[in-house]
Amino acid sequence: DIVLTQSPDTLSLSPGERATLSCRASQRGTSTYLAWYQQKPGQAPRLLIYGASTRATGIPDRFSGSGSGTDFTLSISRLEPEDFAVYYCQLFGNSALTFGGGTKVEIK
Amino acid sequence: QVHLVQSGAELKKPGASVKLSCKASGYTFTNHHIHWVRQAPGKSLEWMGWVNGGNGATQYSQNFQDRVTMTRDVSARTAYMELSSLRSGDTAVYFCARRGLAASSEGYYYYYLDVWGKGTTVTVSS
Numbered sequence: 001d002i003v004l005t006q007s008p009d010t011l012s013l014s015p016g017e018r019a020t021l022s023c024r025a026s027q028r029g030t031s032t033y034l035a036w037y038q039q040k041p042g043q044a045p046r047l048l049i050y051g052a053s054t055r056a057t058g059i060p061d062r063f064s065g066s067g068s069g070t071d072f073t074l075s076i077s078r079l080e081p082e083d084f085a086v087y088y089c090q091l092f093g094n095s096a097l098t099f100g101g102g103t104k105v106e107i108k
Numbered sequence: 109q110v111h112l113v114q115s116g117a118e119l120k121k122p123g124a125s126v127k128l129s130c131k132a133s134g135y136t137f138t139n140h141h142i143h144w145v146r147q148a149p150g151k152s153l154e155w156m157g158w159v160n161g162g163n164g165a166t167q168y169s170q171n172f173q174d175r176v177t178m179t180r181d182v183s184a185r186t187a188y189m190e191l192s193s194l195r196s197g198d199t200a201v202y203f204c205a206r207r208g209l210a211a212s213s214e215g216y217y218y219y220y221l222d223v224w225g226k227g228t229t230v231t232v233s234s
Contacts, residue, residue, distance in 0.1 A: 001170075032212065032216055032217070032218050032219070033218070033219050035219075035220040035221070037153075037221075039153075043226075044203055044205075044224035044225065044226055044227055045153065045203075045205075045221075045224055046224070047208075047220055047221060047222050050208075050210070050218050050219075050220035050222075051210075051212070051218040051220075054210075054218065056220070056222065088152065088153055090153075090220075090221070092219045095167065096155065096169055096170070097143065097155040097158075097169075098155065099145075099152055099153040099154070099155065100152070101152045102152050102153075
């Protein structure tokens, strides 16, 4: 099965700053099946990005995704107070679905 | 509006089984898979498997292959996940999620989990 490694574990930033989150796959996957989710404490994950770069319905344009092959990136152009949360990448494989370990974006 | 409503919290003893439900509304139930994902306290998300809302086919994670059963009742628009031989390490929040799909202009499909239930807390303790 493909393993997804997210980095960094924690990102300490101030509101208004840019956040760049990385997700690396252990083997080449299909970018059409790469998604990003946001999760706040006590809540279910929320879909942000699918197909590596397409924003889900209602997601602000400060969120963007990029990448292909084994390296994917989620960027948040200007952090808003509500963006401080944990972010997960996820990949649909042939026989399994995999999540990364998550990156926590915290207020500096 | 599309919703997934999950059953209430469960407290189970080691060795017991638990069966959780996930009731769908606002979309054609048979057109989508329902996935189950769990999250132990302070941990990442762990995929368990899916059930096809249409034909009931399933696919399970190898980590749960011998202990999990996923089913669905089309008339009730409800998916179920049963986990047996519970142990303390199964203490977690269990989420159901709908697999969405969209067609690209190039003719392939995007897959993603676009609607999530609020989760069911399962506690395994003697």
